[in-house]
Amino acid sequence: MPDSLVIIPTYNERENIERILHKVFSLMHDFHVLVIDDGSPDGTAEIVKTLQVIYPDTLFLHQRAGKQGLGTAYIFGFKWAVERHYDFIYEMDADFSHNPDDLLRLRQACVDGADVAIGSRYINGVNVINWPMSRVMMSYFASVYVRFITGINVQDATAGFKCYRRKVLETIKLDKIEFVGYAFQIEMKFTAIKHGFKVVEVPIIFTDRRQGVSKMSTKIFQEAILGVVKMKASSWFRKYPQNTKAKKTKTLQNN
Secondary structure, eight states: OOSEEEEEEESSOTTTHHHHHHHHHTSSSOEEEEEEEOOOTTSHHHHHHHHHTTSTTTEEEEEOSSOOOHHHHHHHHHHHHHHTTOSEEEEOOSSSSSOTTHHHHHHHHHHTTOSEEEEESSTTSOOEESOOHHHHHHHHHHHHHHHHHHOOOOSOTTOOOEEEEHHHHHHSOGGGOOOOSTHHHHHHHHHHHHTTOOEEEEEOOEEOOSSSOOOOOHHHHHHHHHHHHHHHHHHTTOOOOOOHHHHHHHHHHHO
16 A cells, blocks of 8 residues: 555645646655545536546545635544555645645655655745745745744745654644644644654745635635734643654664
8 A cells, every 4th residue: 555645625626636636646656645625616526536437546535515624624634544554644735836746855855754844935045936926925924923933943834735754643633733724734833843743844846826716815814823822822731742753862862
């Protein structure tokens, strides 16, 4: 059984879903894909069903009734992946803003020792194509703000292109993750780091979608800004059991 599962949440992605799936399945590594569709009225799920005939043992679909939030989609996917013992679990958008070729680089970062590999737009300067400057600045300074409030050393704190080792998702209490929108991405990184997992940023080039409609809004962004303060304050009253492997490694280094 392949060791890697790519989770792709969708809502109205009929222009992109077929191409992105063909691309993932053409890569020089065997990936499984789980599409989680939130009742797309444009027929996204029906396209996935037709492709399941071509990829019967590698493409999976879970349909939900209406938009329930990005975070809840990924939480469902994480649990689904852990139950089936995938070693590497990925978050990826359907719109080609994340280059599927970079899945291989994220996986290699985890093979080389990372517990979480982030496809980072800002680790080597600003690598964003086709965004207006206002949105680039909003995204970049959101990460600056997150680092200031939380103290985590992640240049692209809001990134949504990631690879997790299974042990990270087994350790984090997924039902305790509070945010469902933009802030979800920040909370998952923050929580992984609080548990002592090794987070590595892998430079990518992010290209804004060419087809379909962006789901980003000012309301979602504001939720993230306010949510970071709440998340940091809540962390003062929570315990984060440390990753035992990381503790053993530190002990051996000290000896």
